[in-house]
Amino acid sequence: MFRLRRNDGAARRGxxxxxxxxxxxxxxxxxxxxxxxxxxxxADLREAGAQIVLANTYHLWLRPGRETIVAAGGLxxxxxxxxxxxxxxxxxxxFSLESxxxxxxxxxxxxxxxxxxxxxxxxxxxxxxxxxxxxxVAMVLDVCVKLPASREELAESVRLTTSWxxxxxxxxSRRETAAFAIVQGGLDPxxxxxxxxxxxxxxxxxxxxxxxxxxxxxxxxxxTARTTAALLPEDKPRYLMGVGxxxxxxxxxxxxxxxxxxxxxxxxxxxxxxxxxAGEYNIFNAAYVNDFAPIDPSCDCRVCxxxxxxxxxxxxxxxxxxxxxxxxxxxxxxxxxxMRDARVAIERGAWDAFRGSGGV
Amino acid sequence: MFRLRRNDGAARRGxxxxxxxxxxxxxxxxxxxxxxxxxxxxADLREAGAQIVLANTYHLWLRPGRETIVAAGGLxxxxxxxxxxxxxxxxxxxFSLESxxxxxxxxxxxxxxxxxxxxxxxxxxxxxxxxxxxxxVAMVLDVCVKLPASREELAESVRLTTSWxxxxxxxxSRRETAAFAIVQGGLDPxxxxxxxxxxxxxxxxxxxxxxxxxxxxxxxxxxTARTTAALLPEDKPRYLMGVGxxxxxxxxxxxxxxxxxxxxxxxxxxxxxxxxxAGEYNIFNAAYVNDFAPIDPSCDCRVCxxxxxxxxxxxxxxxxxxxxxxxxxxxxxxxxxxMRDARVAIERGAWDAFRGSGGV
Numbered sequence: 235m236f237r238l239r240r241n242d243g244a245a246r247r248g249x250x251x252x253x254x255x256x257x258x259x260x261x262x263x264x265x266x267x268x269x270x271x272x273x274x275x276x277a278d279l280r281e282a283g284a285q286i287v288l289a290n291t292y293h294l295w296l297r298p299g300r301e302t303i304v305a306a307g308g309l310x311x312x313x314x315x316x317x318x319x320x321x322x323x324x325x326x327x328x329f330s331l332e333s334x335x336x337x338x339x340x341x342x343x344x345x346x347x348x349x350x351x352x353x354x355x356x357x358x359x360x361x362x363x364x365x366x367x368x369x370x371v372a373m374v375l376d377v378c379v380k381l382p383a384s385r386e387e388l389a390e391s392v393r394l395t396t397s398w399x400x401x402x403x404x405x406x407s408r409r410e411t412a413a414f415a416i417v418q419g420g421l422d423p424x425x426x427x428x429x430x431x432x433x434x435x436x437x438x439x440x441x442x443x444x445x446x447x448x449x450x451x452x453x454x455x456x457x458t459a460r461t462t463a464a465l466l467p468e469d470k471p472r473y474l475m476g477v478g479x480x481x482x483x484x485x486x487x488x489x490x491x492x493x494x495x496x497x498x499x500x501x502x503x504x505x506x507x508x509x510x511x512a513g514e515y516n517i518f519n520a521a522y523v524n525d526f527a528p529i530d531p532s533c534d535c536r537v538c539x540x541x542x543x544x545x546x547x548x549x550x551x552x553x554x555x556x557x558x559x560x561x562x563x564x565x566x567x568x569x570x571x572x573m574r575d576a577r578v579a580i581e582r583g584a585w586d587a588f589r590g591s592g593g594v
Numbered sequence: 595m596f597r598l599r600r601n602d603g604a605a606r607r608g609x610x611x612x613x614x615x616x617x618x619x620x621x622x623x624x625x626x627x628x629x630x631x632x633x634x635x636x637a638d639l640r641e642a643g644a645q646i647v648l649a650n651t652y653h654l655w656l657r658p659g660r661e662t663i664v665a666a667g668g669l670x671x672x673x674x675x676x677x678x679x680x681x682x683x684x685x686x687x688x689f690s691l692e693s694x695x696x697x698x699x700x701x702x703x704x705x706x707x708x709x710x711x712x713x714x715x716x717x718x719x720x721x722x723x724x725x726x727x728x729x730x731v732a733m734v735l736d737v738c739v740k741l742p743a744s745r746e747e748l749a750e751s752v753r754l755t756t757s758w759x760x761x762x763x764x765x766x767s768r769r770e771t772a773a774f775a776i777v778q779g780g781l782d783p784x785x786x787x788x789x790x791x792x793x794x795x796x797x798x799x800x801x802x803x804x805x806x807x808x809x810x811x812x813x814x815x816x817x818t819a820r821t822t823a824a825l826l827p828e829d830k831p832r833y834l835m836g837v838g839x840x841x842x843x844x845x846x847x848x849x850x851x852x853x854x855x856x857x858x859x860x861x862x863x864x865x866x867x868x869x870x871x872a873g874e875y876n877i878f879n880a881a882y883v884n885d886f887a888p889i890d891p892s893c894d895c896r897v898c899x900x901x902x903x904x905x906x907x908x909x910x911x912x913x914x915x916x917x918x919x920x921x922x923x924x925x926x927x928x929x930x931x932x933m934r935d936a937r938v939a940i941e942r943g944a945w946d947a948f949r950g951s952g953g954v
Contacts, residue, residue, distance in 0.1 A: 268908070268909075268912045268914055269905075269908065270909060270912075270914045270916045272914060272915055272916070273915050273916065273919070274916070275916065275919070275920075276900075293912075297908065297911060297912060298883065298904070298907075298908040298911075301884075302883065302884055302904060302908070305884055305886065305904075306886055306902065306904060306905070312902075312904070312905055312908075313905065314900045314901055314905070523658065523662065524661075524662055524665055526665065526666055540636075540674045541674055542666065542672075544658070544662060544665075544666060544672070545629075545666070545672055545673065545674070547658075548628070548629065548657065548658045548662070548672075549628075549630060551657065551658075552628045552630075552653075552657060554628055554630045554632060555632055555633050555915060555918065555919070556630045556632070556633065556634070556635065558915065559633070559635070559915070559919065560635075
């Protein structure tokens with residue numbers, strides 16, 4: 235399924251074959267939590283260069299629910315996206331509910347943030363849900379711990395995450411849906427190593443590094459990503475969850491990571507924050523009202539080829555929905571192009587120069 | 595500039611040549627008040643069949659202002675729309691401000707709804723603004739009266755509207771921008787006739803019927819539109835302002851109207867109201883949660899070819915911005931296709947059958 239085509243230092247250039255197509259790595263996955271990447275149509279996503287999108291089991295489970303998606307003919311048909319889809323297991327969302335959930339060895343019981351109704355996730359039913367809606371990659375249910383956490387809490391989350399991963403693997407029944415495990419262990423090198431070792435022994439087709447990008451420093455995140463990535467098999471894809479800035483993507487590719495997801499580019503897009511390889515800026519700044527340059531003069535996306543900062547500034551000041559639409563498009567296209575260029579740099583053995591320039 | 599190609603009863607099939615292209619009539623103009631048709635890109639509009647869009651002098655005057663649009667190279671380049679643009683004069687918006695404006699024979703002074711700053715519109719500066727931003731069709735500043743109104747108020751609005759129209763004609767200085775006059779007179783046939791007669795004597799290249807679709811009954815509107823249209827020259831385009839439902843468009847074409855604008859299809863699109871030729875419905879209705887038909891099975895627009903009612907219902911229930919985007923697109927495409935089919939029906943001498951079927 236995954237083929238590592240080239241290394242340049244720790245940076246990796248690979249190919250991930252999934253049911254709905256091939257994903258060239260490293261790659262960024264735009265987040266479509268509720269079966270829609272906010273503000274972008276599937277045609278927009280294809281044009282922006284997205285190879286795979288992420289959706290979320292927690293949200294889809296609650297709304298529209300399994301029955302509707304299955305009746306639609308699966309998630310791809312429901313959202314009219316024909317390229318690969320990865321669904322997060324919902325573990326992160328459920329554990330974020332804190333007071334509204336109770337954990338036991340069998341699973342986690344929680345109340346919906348929408349209507350307060352009670353639901354229960356188990357490793358088995360979360361895999362069954364993702365298989366039923368027909369995604370390309372299902373994430374196993376993991377146990378997430380809020381940082382800072384005691385060593386005991388972290389050790390317990392690693393124990394249960396491994397146990398649930400084993401149950402998830404046993405529960406699999408659909409060849410077309412691959413399941414990735416999620417390494418936990420917070421910032422503790424020993425627990426990360428234990429989690430990685432235990433999950434690698436279960437021989438998953440891919441591994442995610444979870445529990446990062448949750449408030450720790452960038453240095454802590456990079457250090458943990460680097461040491462954890464080094465413990466994962468060379469011939470399996472590595473996915474760092476929740477990372478989505480230019481700087482973090484470049485640093486994480488340098489740690490040996492292949493896949494990323496984050497709401498960051500679309501959330502920034504809705505809030506008027508423009509991303510460029512040279513840095514970010516707020517389109518509401520008065521300087522942009524009469525600035526007729528593209529959002530990012532070095533970007534070749536449709537929005538940068540068509541509109542000016544002045545027009546975007548006008549749209550945002552006028553609270554026009556086209557502003558968030560266009561800026562979200564640019565931000566997603568920017569990260570996709572960044573990863574495209576990273577792939578070329580690794581292929582050419584020029585990763586260090588690319589990294590050193592910040593991708594500019 | 596306007597060529598009447600065929601009559602079928604009162605219904606007219608024409609061609610309007612403007613600086614940025616030819617508009618086939620009857621036609622519906624989507625409304626982009628603040629230099630954006632809410633939720634739709636220029637590429638969306640072209641694909642949906644829009645031949646011309648409307649923007650608003652009042653809104654653009656206040657934000658982003660003449661200087662920015664001129665610096666951008668005109669309104670077309672500012673909003674990246676290369677087909678014709680018609681701008682409303684802002685008369686309707688200014689007179690809606692009521693307590694925030696004072697009228698005199700020279701013009702109208704008002705306070706911005708955005709920041710309370712004071713501004714003044716005169717027939718001359720409103721024409722100058724529209725010429726400066728380079729639109730294809732400028733509307734003259736008219737005096738709008740809220741209905742019901744006394745005959746004296748209506749007569750005064752007709753007097754001033756004619757006087758301002760004459761001043762607008764004299765103020766014109768740009769060949770590429772055509773100016774249309776606006777017939778006023780409320781529901782009073784005699785005043786409408788007077789207004790039409792006085793404006794026709796000024797020989798404008800096109801005439802709008804203003805002051806309708808403001809709370810009167812449909813029957814009152816149709817009656818006034820029909821009698822007023824009959825008083826306008828055959829060889830000039832006729833534009834009924836503020837009309838945008840399937841039923842009203844068909845009825846108004848039958849009155850001899852050529853052009854329409856309304857925020858209705860995009861406002862409905864944002865609120866979950868789906869338009870079809872057979873009637874409208876609310877996508878929030880529980881029936882649509884598991885309805886996998888297109889929004890309108892008889893519609894050939896991109897949204898109807900791609901997505902289901904169930905997906906739209908999910909997007910609206912999840913407050914996802916893609917819902918308003920997709921439904922606005924469909925509603926606009928629906929009216930454009932309705933007018934396209936109306937043109938064919940008139941060409942074929944089959945207008946009565948088309949009208950009788952409600953366009954279905």
